[in-house]
Amino acid sequence: MTKSRDPSALPAGKEGIMERQFLKGNEAVAEAAILAGCRFFAGYPITPQNEIPEYMSRRMPAAGGVFLQGESETASVCMVYGAASVGTLAMTSSSGPGISLKAEGISTLAGACLPAVIVNVMRGGPGLGAIQAAQSDYLHATKALGHGGFRVIVLAPSTVQEAIDLTYKAFGLAVQYRNPVMVLMDGWIGSMMEPVTLPEAKEPVTFSYTGWGAKYFNPSGVGVNVVTSCLLEPEYQELLNIRAGEMYEEWKEKEVLAEEYLLEDAEYVIVAYGTAARAARTAIGELRGKGIRAGMIRPISLYPFPVEHLKRLDRSRVKFLLDTEMTLPVQMMDDIRLAVADAIPVHSCGRSGGVILTNEEIVEAVELAIAKEAR
Amino acid sequence: MEKKITVAGFGGQGVMVIGQMLGYASCKAGRNALFLPKYGPEQRGGTANCSVTISDGEIGAPVSRYVDTLIAMNQPSLEKFLGSVRPGGIILLNSSLCRWEGKRTDVRVAEIQADAIALEIGSPKVANIVVIGAYIQLSGALSEQEMLDAIEEKLGKRPELLEMNRKALRTGMERVTLKE
Amino acid sequence: MEKIYERPKSLTDRGLAYCPGCLHGVATRLIAELLDEMDQRTNAVAVLAVGCGTLGMFHFNTDVVVSPHGRTPAVATGAKRAAPGKLVFSYQGDGDLAAIGMAEIMHAANRGENFTVIFINNSTYGMTGGQMAPTTLVGQKATTAPQGRNPAETGYPMKMCEILSQLEAPKYIARFALDCPANILKAKKGIRKAFGMQMAGKGFTFVELLSNCPTNWGMPALECMDWMRENTMKVFPLGVFRDGDE
Ligand SMILES: Cc1ncc(C[n+]2csc(CCOP(=O)(O)OP(=O)(O)O)c2C)c(N)n1
């Protein structure tokens, strides 16, 4: 009762891991997690991320780790919370509807100051939406991934190689900051295959959980650990919230990641991430071929948002920004406008619901915006 | 050089394998490649299609409005994607299952009797390999050896299987014809 | 000439969206025939779960509500309580009902909600591509159980009729199979009974239908029927577990 084997499947434990391989985004992310030292994964089926749990079900046992399919997303993220509470760095993955259900667990992880990596392979929303790829969860990921006002670092790859690199990095950031980290990948990156080189395998990551979570709250004193996001004492809760706030400020200093593409002379700057940024890259080549000086800022960390990159644009030269996303209405707009304090006009361009945006559409959107600005 | 290809047909015709194999072979040959399957909400055995990009440089847009080549494995796919081929581009037809009706005059049309040839060779399953042969012959995107290396690595090293695939690839290369 | 076959009015004209040979098609049709026969087409509300059953929104020529995954009995509860005169049925897969929706089904049953559950047990997550479901048989392979279900790690198939039979409130609980014409007829009778009891205000009615998934089981439809008889039906015995009419 097996399906014919998918030729894309990476043979587990293959030698010569440094060589170039042709991998599917979802499987590459799963492998990157294992190479980063992740040895606990809990998930639940949902398109377009099914290859992540499926890959983990084959690969984790061989790597000496735990694979679990929970009875729901709520359960699987809480399995991750449980693993983290005893010092194991764990991962879960899902897509929009499932991420909504994980909100409770992610908020709990953040409240208890525990690390974990959450991968969201985005599809069209809201509700059950379309199962085809989209970029519909920017606001959810960057503003409020759950209740209570916590933040997480959100990393958005635009190639399969970058999906590997950012997943690998996410585990380090999670442990460093004792906070969940989200890899926000659109479904196209999850399902596409590209040549990649895998990083070196790290030892399984465990961390001391002594003094964790309840670092500032230890009712009984010695010898026990209380992992909780339930602080009960207002002063303790406030102390943690203030500490968290300081951490978010630190991220803005240290953890911003963005690519600047052909900005030196750019008059029209596209702001795009993930697959939309790839379409934009091609569009920029075509625009430049027509003598239109376009460039791009590509946020890689969506939170912290690359505010400074936008702030330092030459306002006398840049005529407008084009917020380009595969979701409608576009969701980064407020962040972009805030960063440039409305000193540069911001236009938008996008497709949604699982319809892919092409380079041609971006070229047309830039030309349309040029015409509008000329009026 | 950058080539964008759409491969389309019925589920079960090996459409995804064609796309993946072109990707694997390009990757193995040191080029950049991108394979993107299109999936529906379910696996209804209906139509299937995928996009492939092969490039010497960095690959940007995974999907563009126009492609250089359409590989149409059946008639509905031909009709659906006919308009997506850029002027001057190539349409490669599996002429065992579709007919060219001359609906466009600004493209080059090539034909390969993939299913008939596969039967001739002895396995209906290798029709997709025949098509790969036809494509590399037409486009020059990959050499026969580069393709064979990838086929051997991914589709199996069993001598009978390998021989069948080798024959399918070669026959595809030899028998593809460009229409006037 | 006498017309012996007619498309039920409760079905739309559209060709079935399910895979060829999938018994979701049979279940959908049985329900549609009954809605016609019981003259309930314009009074019915189908509450469809997420799963291949969602495709029923293209087929049922009745009012349809699509529920979030697993919450189907809660949505049906809301609909029935707010519109008690309607014939409300939920249409749920095994992933939906026995995994993520376990809490909702248990509590709707325990409250004795007056609607009917149609439970399609195909021992897999069909729509998402064949992952292990709570109903997957021991040893049965799945994309997330590549070596087959190992009870030491993932437990045993959950028998929902038997589990729900532990509750006092439910009025009708039965399991049928869709593997052959004789069993399909029995299933139809069972659904008719459940719908009838609901319309008489009797309370919670639950009909499990053993089904297949040719696509993810990786076998032709006919082979599926044999497989069901040799495997599924041995683990999930057919029968009426509760009949509150008696
Ligand atoms: C919250 C949430 N999680 C996951 C999914 C993805 N999903 C779609 S259908 C489905 C289950 C399909 O299995 P089943 O209920 O057994 O129905 P079948 O397709 O087998 O009839 C899942 C998990 C979803 N839509 N929403």
Ligand code: SF4
């Ligand atoms: S995937 Fe399986 S359950 Fe879904 S329609 Fe196809 S055969 Fe039926």
Ligand SMILES: [Mg+2]
């Ligand atoms: Mg099912």
